[in-house]
Amino acid sequence: MTDSPYTDLERPPLSQAALRRALVRPGGLWTSITVVERTGSTNADLAAQAREGAREGAVLVAEHQVAGRGRLGRTWTAPPRSGLTFSMLLRPPVPAARQGWVTLLVALAAASAVRRVSEVDARLKWPNDLLAGERKLAGVLAERADDAVVVGMGLNVSLRAGELPVPAATSLTLEQAGNADRDPLLRAVLREVESHYREWVAAGGDADASGLRAAYLAGCATVGRQVRVELPGERILRGTATGVDVAGHLVVRTEDGAEETLSAGDVVHVRPGE
Structure with missing residues (x-):
């Protein structure tokens, strides 16, 4: 049973069996795919499995996540399915x-899949958001779990305007997506992640040798923009985002002409005159 007010025709459930048939194969990255009706946090659940020795390539999907988390402890909520x-x-x-690139790699892969499957021009906001225009379409959160990295994603697909968690958010449906079917979209995201991940690992995590940094920069909406970055300790940095370095850190030229390299921070794109 589901607590969604929408019917299966409007928001159909995902098929665990179909996803496994499509994505789990000998020699492939994805080793298991589990779909649950409801959980607190897929990241927390999978991190617990990682600490118990779960294999690389496990994927956990929740039709409804009730205690999802974003960066800086923010909550991430959405109606079921x-x-x-x-x-x-x-x-x-x-x-x-070099492992800081994992977040950027997954965001890049998701943006590529969204553009291809849904025909929505998803762009990247450093370090972990997908944007449609200036509205947030998805977020990525990577967390350490002993020697593993658990990477979670929340992508808004069919949310209506009244269901958005914050006014600055959007969904594929609101962006007039050509395809808002979650099944082919999830398959595309996971295939894109596998492709980028294989190339990056084969290059020893070198983002330049694998082409990852060039691809990220090509899809990044932050580089070249005036930004305000909220840093730990209530420090505010203002300047122009000029690039992403070999470690995946954001490079900002400040208003006094100095360059700062940021490994973390809450970035706001500033419009001219603000």
Whole structure:
């Protein structure tokens, strides 16, 4: 049973069996796909499995997540079956200093899948958001779990205007998507993640050698923009985002001409005159 007010025709359930047939194969990255009706947090659940030795490539999908988390402790909520809420377990065999690229890699893969399947021009906001215009379409959250990385995503698919968690959010449906079917979209995201991940790992986590940094920069809406970055300790940094370095950090040229490299921060795109 589901507590969604919408029918299966409007918001159909995902088929665990169909997803497994399509994505789990010998030699592939994805080793298991589990779809649950309801959970608190797919990241928390999968992190617990990772600490118990779960294999790389486990994917956990929730039709309804009731205690989802975003960056900086923010909550992420959506009605049942209105989006894609899932987490992936990765054990990247690359130097720790290069593993910060995992978040950017997953965001890039998701944006590519959204553009291809849904025909919505999804762009990347450093470090972990997908935007349609200036509205948030999806968020990515990567967390350590011993020697593993658990990467969660929440992608708004069929939310109506009155269901959006914040006014600055949007959904594929609100963006007039050519296809808002969650099944092919999830398959496309996971296939794109696998492709980028394989190339990145084969290059030893080198974002330049694998082409990851160039691809990210090409799809990034932050680079070239005036930004305001809220940093730990209530510090505010203003300037122009000029690039993303080899470690995946944002490079900002401040108003006094200095360059700062940021590994974390809450970025706001500033419109001219603001």
